[in-house]
Amino acid sequence: MAVTAQDVRVLRLAEVWKSFDGVHALKGVTFEAQAGEIHALLGENGAGKSTLMAIAAGSLRPDRGRMELRGEPVEDATPAAIRQRGLSIAYQHPALVPDLTVAENIAMWLPSQVRSAGKGAAAWMRSQLARVGCTAGLGQRVSSLNVAQRQLLEVAKALAADPAVLILDEPTAALGADNSATLFAELRRLAAAGVAVVYITHRLAEVRELCQQVTVLRDGTVRGSLPVADVSDAQLLELIVGRAVTTEFPPKTAAAATERPVLDVKDLSARAFHDVSLTANAGEIVGLAGIVGNGQSEFLRALAGLGHASGTVTVRETALRTGRPEAALKAGVVYLSADRLGEGLFGTLSVRENALVSVLGQFSRGGLTNLRAETRAVEREQKELSIKASSPESNVLSLSGGNQQKVLLARALLNQRATLLLADEPTQGVDVGARAEIYRILRQVAASGTAVVIVSSDIRELEGLCDRVVVFSSGHAVAELRGSEVREDAIAHAMLTSTRGRRQEESRSGAPEGALGRLGGWLRRAGRGDYAACAVLAAAIVVLALYTQGHNSRYLSSFNLTSLTVLIAALAFISFGQECAILTGGIDLSVGPLAGLVVVIGSFFENAGHSVGVLVAGFLIMLAVGLAVGLLNGSMVQFARFTPIVATLVTYIAIQGISLVLRPFQGGYISFSIIKAINRSAGPVAIAFLLAVVVAVAMEGALHRSRWGRNIRAIGSDRAAAFRLGVRPAVTVVGAYVASSLFACVGGVLLMAQVGVGDPTQGVTYTLASVTAVVLGGTSIFGGRGSFIGALLGAILVEQLLNVTTFLQLSQAWQYWFQGVLVIVAVGIYTQARARSGGGLAQVTAG
């Protein structure tokens, strides 16, 4: 994209402020990027780099500040609008929807002027992937890609948008040397062509190699912006770490190395780290250093029992099995996660409950907990650690970050059996004042005879706090510094100059051999293909039909086929509605009663002797009711933040009530000519059924080919990524519930022709039947992937089973049995299959 000499400053962010619940992430940051230049953005974790760039990309809204893009002010920044104006970003955590294919993810990202269609599109996309060395196939689901391929796809996607401003957030974090070199060459070429590139990184070597200008952020403020050639590595480090802020560290104690170690790890290996051996003694603080993502956090987690690893972990001479957090707790291991809100605190509980959760046994008398003893203990720690909370009963989230962290540290001090404290980034998100106190507490914990192991990306912290530092690189412990060696420059040197290249991530290892392995392989394949379920269903339908025919020759009679296909059509349409709701990751319980309400409404209008006007009015009212129910469901879910199940449970019951109010008893016979019209058949097959087939095929096409289909699957698969890709959640979700209700109404009309009379109890059973049909068809109950043809086949099998019970002279009870067992077995098999095929990975990241 050509840029004239007058507007070289293609991106300008001025005086940008952003805070998260009172914590300032950005304090008046001004940042400019020039055309034709690669501009490095440096800073520690939490310095505000990613926040700033998320604001530039429109996925976060600043509290204050201005933004100009290519010389024009940006007013309403949405991800799609920003992209349209020539800014493209590759996020550190890729904005990719796991259940969609590579091609679909790219297509969603492209601004309209770049979008190409037709035969050339696939070849063009492949060329875009090749630019950065991404080897993923266009038709592959993102969930099946490894981390490196996802990162490359994220970059390729950003480049493909042909931007004037390109932002890359730590793109090489997961890449090997080859891929990095390819990427760098491509970036240089882009800069030469006049693109402004903003490059976020931790690696100084990359800055030297690639960038012309560098800006350093620290604590949400710009600390310097200058040409790379004018600054030394030492000066950059100083800007990043910040000499000005002095934090007082407690004095180090002489390491008690003579003792037998509290923690003794030998050759521990897992996916993220390899052959790590480590000891920690009582009274000692050991630091694990390394650039984020080099395996040190995963190693710490494994010690806490979160995640399996091979090798031996011994705590106080007791061997510890990995993957068992309760065993770790029993051995006296206390773990503090870096993700304090997600994995540390119990957000709805009080300070007291948070501090005592793992040591409740110490405060029980006669099996009952003792509020007074608990309160006293927590108040003591509160005073000891100067935790600023109005009382032990305060909600833990009402505390500041530093005080929250102190509450978690109190867990180690309150635990009489504590032997080992593991803390991942103990001062992350903690303001400067509270840091010193946390250091003091960590020392205090160590002094009490507990070994302390911390992971930190803050080198100064490691220097000031730790008796010993082990440096991680690419999952290996590459250096150990002790005593006077524990210095900032030495740690930084070991971290940044490690020559060990990152291992290319291995592809998923094969399943174990043998019968179980074969089953696993089958499950994986079944989970991967959308249509595996369809094939199985079709086979089941045929086998069941032949079996029943063998027992009762009237089964395949024309009469039975006609009535069966009408019933199938009714369930199929209701299931199409359910499919829409479930694809978004929701559920619609109200479809059954809604179909029933349509029957009741019909019993007032569609009677013999009514004029055409009344008949038409009846259908219009059904349509209006369906629209209203859909809007109500969608609004409750999207705007009032009801869970889908509660929202639709409300309408489920309310609609039943309305039906009962309108028709307390059966009544209102449907006109015979209308019944005949709806039940018309072509040969033995009902026209309505053929219509359902046509609709299923059309919807299936729309689901995979249209923007609507892509959006609905994206929302169901990963809502946050979908938003960053430009999907509007409100329109998509409310639309899905409206579609659900309208399909249920069509089903209700078909049901009306079957029932023939206003009956308030009809329809209710269709809720379970529709859920069963949908999940039988292979649709993920978590949303994001599914098939309308699958739902149709599911509906056929369900109705067939219900029908078969009468032909095999089974009681009504069997109808319930079949459906209950079917739905559980189907979801169980698919859930397991997806967990094995890698779809489960997507669930974990989306969760």
Add this chain to the structure above:
Amino acid sequence: MGDMVGARPTSRAQAWGAEVAALSRFLALHWRRSAGIWVATGLLFAASKVFQPQSLGSSSLAALWPFAAVLILAAIGQTLVVQQRGIDLSVPGFISLTVVLVTHLPNGNSAKLGPAILLAYAISLAAGLANGLLITRVGITPIVQTLGMNAILYGINLGISQGTPTQTTHALQSFASTSPAGIPLPLIIAVAAVIITELIVKRTSSGRRFEASGANAAAGSAAGLRGNRYQVSAYLGAALLYCTAGVLLAGIVSQPDPFQGDNYLLPSVAAVALGGTSLLGGRGSVVASAVGALFLSQLQQFVLATGASAAVQNLVQAGALALAVTVYGLRLRPGRLLGRWRGRPSAATQPAEAGDTGPGPYDGRAPATKGQTGRASP
């Protein structure tokens, strides 16, 4: 408050003072969420007294208490499941099957009632265990699992009953209609169940861990709690309570039909929501849920007394649930806080997780059905 912190009481009077202060703080902070339902229930009874006095007449009360007792039992069972981030759609199946087992098997013969009740408990516990294990081990979502289990329980039910009602046994009827000290026995049983459940959840170590694990399973694992165990125990406890509700119901109604439990699904969820327990799991109060159940039962009496049809009940209950969720949803401050915090795209917070609660940077949140592997939300 600062001067109180850590102060060692020196005399007995001071000790009592500190005790009372701690307890009152505890009550003030922990009962805040459930205060609403106490007030609402008080107002409802006052309004009943003024506008529909006959809804508090002796015959109405005689009808209120036993049915309220059944709903209370169902509601506290539902509370346990909801606290573990689930929802139980199999309440009707459990209650209806129990009713059928204890009426059809004895078929009027009081001597056979005991074994029938034991069988009902055995089947209920087995079904509850199946719910818990399939949800935790196989990873089936609670919605689908309990929806399917409901159908399976109805399958057993109809296999036994053929869909027809039977006269209940004399023994069960007289048991359910006794009133020691003027208090109906079903109510005594329900209140006892509430007290026992509340004691277990709030005052034992396991119960407290149960609540914490429900509030945030990931934090629970990091702190060494076994989340799966608590989830399974919720479904087991719930099954026990539903079965008790079914036994009582079979004694209260002289000729209970095999679909008797259908009336308890929505009210059980509504009572939980009215009691202030977040439908996304975590902290809950079985006492508040029980009060919520009482509120709904009296609301039913009130609406009946106005002469409205039974069908209107559905609308009123649906409205009560919607209102409760909306009101508590608006008040849920920590949830909003957490939502915004998580919206921060920092290294510590995966943007993909940002949507679990509240308004993040984007206009939406992960739906509740994602909760299987997701993190708990308040």
